[in-house]
Amino acid sequence: MKSFEYTVKDELGIHARPAGMLAKEAKKYESKITITKEGKTVDVTKLMMLMSLAVKCGQTVEIQVEGSDEEVAFEGMKAFFEANL
Amino acid sequence: MFNFFKKKQDNAFYLGAPVKGKAVDLKEVNDPTFSTGMLGQGVAIIPSEGKIYAPADGEIAMVFDTLHAVSMTADNGVEILVHIGLDTVELKGKGFEGHVKAGDKVKKGDLLLTVDLDAVKEAGYDTITPMLVCNTDDYAAVEGIFGKDVMPKDDVVSIKMK
Numbered sequence: 001m002k003s004f005e006y007t008v009k010d011e012l013g014i015h016a017r018p019a020g021m022l023a024k025e026a027k028k029y030e031s032k033i034t035i036t037k038e039g040k041t042v043d044v045t046k047l048m049m050l051m052s053l054a055v056k057c058g059q060t061v062e063i064q065v066e067g068s069d070e071e072v073a074f075e076g077m078k079a080f081f082e083a084n085l
Numbered sequence: 086m087f088n089f090f091k092k093k094q095d096n097a098f099y100l101g102a103p104v105k106g107k108a109v110d111l112k113e114v115n116d117p118t119f120s121t122g123m124l125g126q127g128v129a130i131i132p133s134e135g136k137i138y139a140p141a142d143g144e145i146a147m148v149f150d151t152l153h154a155v156s157m158t159a160d161n162g163v164e165i166l167v168h169i170g171l172d173t174v175e176l177k178g179k180g181f182e183g184h185v186k187a188g189d190k191v192k193k194g195d196l197l198l199t200v201d202l203d204a205v206k207e208a209g210y211d212t213i214t215p216m217l218v219c220n221t222d223d224y225a226a227v228e229g230i231f232g233k234d235v236m237p238k239d240d241v242v243s244i245k246m247k
Contacts, residue, residue: 015174016154016166020123047124047219048156048164052147052187 001066002074006081013056018084023047025080031067033077096246098159100140101193101238103167103216106132108231108241114215116171124166125217128229128241132169132214137198138237139191140165140216148198149174152181155197156219163244164219169200171211180204194238218244 042049143159
């Protein structure tokens with residue numbers, strides 16, 4: 001299992017569009033990818049759960065990646081967050 | 086198991102229009118987030134009235150604090166997102182009024198949100214309102230029923246169970 005923390009810089013947080021993009025990105029990988037905010041963890045590919053986390057600008061989330069392709073998934077998710085959020 | 090929701094023919098479940106207006110193909114929405122089905126399949130309504138109603142019986146999952154979108158889980162597990170307008174997250178709630186909160190049980194046709202369509206248009210935003218099934222992958226087919234004027238609760242999305 002690999003994980004990283006990320007503090008959201010996007011002023012609007014993880015609203016509908018970024019949630020959709022994030023879920024789509026996560027589906028590219030075999031690994032199970034979860035996101036945790038304030039102790040609540042959801043599967044990143046479960047779009048509605050992801051939106052319900054209501055991650056806002058300035059909040060820190062932890063992304064956990066576990067599975068056969070976790071090295072590449074970890075790098076992919078990290079790059080995604082840095083580029084989009 | 087889903088016999089309770091059986092209606093018309095086959096094993097389809099129908100979502101009602103969330104707003105009065107014209108139902109159009111999701112592909113016509115001028116935003117790839119919706120038109121490519123990234124958030125799920127469904128339909129879009131060009132609203133003629135600023136009252137947003139529940140498309141099915143279920144529970145409110147989330148009301149965005151900017152009030153421009155609401156998600157709910159129908160009693161049979163269908164996950165629905167109603168998104169009022171495009172890029173309207175940027176309005177930060179201006180022109181929107183919420184009538185429900187996460188966890189509320191709603192019936193099809195209950196009022197969820199009110200939006201001042203003219204104010205949204207004046208601010209320069211498209212008011213087209215996509216309604217999507219976020220867990221589209223869980224179903225055999227999710228299809229919009231469009232090309233007509235609709236009243237709230239009219240069938241606009243058919244969902245075929247696997």
